[in-house]
Amino acid sequence: MEEGFAQERRKPRVGTVSGLALMTGATAMTAVAGGHHSVFATILLALLALGMAHAFTVEIQRQAHRRAGRWGRHDVVNTVLLAGWAVGALTVAALPYPSGPVRIMGLLLTFSYTAACVYFVAERRRAIVAPASSATSSVSESSPV
Incomplete structure (x- = not known):
């Protein structure tokens, strides 16, 4: 796989x-x-929180680079849950009664969860396409022209 990622x-x-x-x-x-x-x-x-954010990123990579060659139910659920956490964090930031630091953290979490959701989808799609494109290129390389 590209860029040093092994399939999980x-x-x-x-x-x-x-x-x-x-x-x-x-x-x-x-x-x-x-x-x-x-x-x-x-x-x-x-x-x-920073250490857990690192573990969160590593787990996203592990789940995105699984061997399953198609987009599955678990991928949909992970994407929906990450999007749901982004909406929840935005809701906390938009409510009128939290303090300023809580609102700012809510906005930062909204951005972070949205970025994690996009990252998961992009990495999962890349992981699904990579085996298909490598199999196609190995077939074309081995066939005599």
């Missing part, structure tokens, strides 16, 4: 992508929403 052999999963998305967003919200946190606790929560 695991079965498709739904809970890991959505769960990591929710945990990352909730940790980030907790870091900015808790007004009584010490500076150390806020920094620790922010670093935890």
Whole structure:
């Protein structure tokens, strides 16, 4: 596969992508929403959210680069859940009663979830097309002209 991505052999999963998305967003919200946190606790929560964001990105890559050669039910569910988290974060940012930092974090999470959704769809489509195009090129290379 291109760019060093190996195809994942695991079965498709739904809970890991959505769960990591929710945990990352909730940790980030907790870091900015808790007004009584010490500076150390806020920094620790922010670093935890960054680490979870990395795990979230890696899980998106794993789910996108599975061996299944077609777009499946799990892919649709993952896409819908990521889009749903983006809408939920936008709703929090649009409500009139959250504080300024919570609204800003809601907007950042909206952007992040939308980017994750687009990234998942793009990577999954690339993973589906790559084996078909490599099989076509290997057939054309092996046939005598």
